[in-house]
Amino acid sequence: MSLESFIREMYLPFVMQNKKSWHMDERYAMHHIIPHIGDIKLSQIDTNTLYEWRSQLLEKGLSSSTCYRLFWLAKYILNCAVRWKVLADDEAFRDAQCPREQPRRPEMLTEREAESLLALLERHADNVSARAIHLLFLTGASKSEILYARWKDVNLRQHLLFTKIPGGRKRGIPLSGEAVSLIRTFPRRDDVPWLFFHLGSGKRVVSLFSFWNKLRKELGRPTLRLNDLRHVFVRSLMQKGANYNDVCSLLGHYSAEVFHLQSQMQVEQISSLYGGSCESLSFH
Numbered sequence: 001m002s003l004e005s006f007i008r009e010m011y012l013p014f015v016m017q018n019k020k021s022w023h024m025d026e027r028y029a030m031h032h033i034i035p036h037i038g039d040i041k042l043s044q045i046d047t048n049t050l051y052e053w054r055s056q057l058l059e060k061g062l063s064s065s066t067c068y069r070l071f072w073l074a075k076y077i078l079n080c081a082v083r084w085k086v087l088a089d090d091e092a093f094r095d096a097q098c099p100r101e102q103p104r105r106p107e108m109l110t111e112r113e114a115e116s117l118l119a120l121l122e123r124h125a126d127n128v129s130a131r132a133i134h135l136l137f138l139t140g141a142s143k144s145e146i147l148y149a150r151w152k153d154v155n156l157r158q159h160l161l162f163t164k165i166p167g168g169r170k171r172g173i174p175l176s177g178e179a180v181s182l183i184r185t186f187p188r189r190d191d192v193p194w195l196f197f198h199l200g201s202g203k204r205v206v207s208l209f210s211f212w213n214k215l216r217k218e219l220g221r222p223t224l225r226l227n228d229l230r231h232v233f234v235r236s237l238m239q240k241g242a243n244y245n246d247v248c249s250l251l252g253h254y255s256a257e258v259f260h261l262q263s264q265m266q267v268e269q270i271s272s273l274y275g276g277s278c279e280s281l282s283f284h
Contacts, residue, residue, distance in 0.1 A: 001086060003045060003077075004038030010084065011077050025073060027206055032057060032070050033077075042081050046092035050074060054098060061213055063225050071098035106231035107224050114232070117219055129211035131186060132196045136226065138179040140233030140251050143226055145173065147205055150193040156180050174250060 007029050015022040037045065037053050050071065057067045075096060081087040109117065117137070124130035132146050139146075145163040153162040159175040161183075175183070186195060189202060196205040208226060216224045230251070237250065 002039055002041055004034045006042055006081055006086060007034060007038070007077060010086070011080055014080070028070055028073055029077075031207065031209075032062070033074055037074075042078070042087050043092075045078065047096040050093060050096045061209075061222070063227070065100075068098055068100055071096075106235075107221070107228045108235060109221075109224075109228075109232050113219065113221065117215075120215055120218060124211075124215075125185070127211060128196050128198065128205055129208045130215075131182070132205060132208055133212060133215070133226070133229070134182055135179060135195075137229050137233070138176060138182065139173050140230050140237075141173050142230065143208065145171075147194075147196055147208075149195040151188065151195060152193065154183060154195070156183065 012022070012026055012029070015025050019025065036056055037049060040049065053074075054067050054071055057070060058064070062070075075093065078087070078093055079090060082090045118134075121130050121134040121137070125134075135141070136143065136146055139161070141161075141163070149161055149163050155162070156175070159177075159180060161173040161175055162170060163173060183195070187199065189197070192202045194204045197203060198205065212226050216222055234251070242250075
């Protein structure tokens with residue numbers, strides 16, 4: 001049995017009944033596992049197969065944290081095959097490891113690059129992915145929050161977008177005047193609840209990677225990640241004097257480690273501008 005057959009015929013039916021976040025497993029499997037190693041027989045998958053696959057994902061532009069989640073999902077799927085007696089044992093891939101890497105330094109945009117990005121997004125305003133990325137840039141929201149946003153949760157008068165993502169977490173995202181103006185341009189359909197949907201099918205948009213990969217190459221920043229737009233937004237808040245608690249209040253949550261990296265980068269930037277040490281500067 002191939003890995004693809006096992007995933008479609010046994011694994012997905014199982015998680016659909018037993019895992020609340022099975023949609024994530026399905027999306028990861030369909031977009032990142034099956035296209036690369038789905039045609040390989042289960043008995044032929046070993047440690048080298050998994051390592052080569054992870055390298056392909058990194059070369060494709062996926063972040064190390066995403067590759068980490070995909071790697072361990074693949075191992076979990078293979079272990080299910082062992083548990084359900086489809087595979088005799090896990091000897092071939094038992095030693096495969098994917099250690100979690102240290103937090104990656106956020107990539108920033110210069111003022112000119114930010115302007116170029118906005119110009120590109122406006123040029124592709126008819127593309128639903130471009131509209132979603134534009135709103136990400138203006139709000140600092142997470143990708144899941146934006147892609148799960150529904151029209152009934154939009155309150156343009158109060159400048160708030162309420163979102164609820166898998167797991168039940170719900171919060172209000174503050175909307176700037178620019179974000180409100182952008183949302184007013186979005187197409188709507190009475191039978192579709194989502195802000196971001198495919199016009200033909202009415203189905204919710206679940207991935208922005210393909211368009212983003214094209215966009216960042218056109219921008220000349222091929223390693224820039226969508227999540228870096230969130231960091232760019234946080235940097236703008238820090239430059240206005242926001243501290244960690246302020247950032248968490250506005251964004252719902254934010255990694256303390258990444259905030260520290262941002263603070264360190266800001267100190268380094270100021271230090272380079274003035275040609276000296278800024279050891280006395282601190283961000284709390």
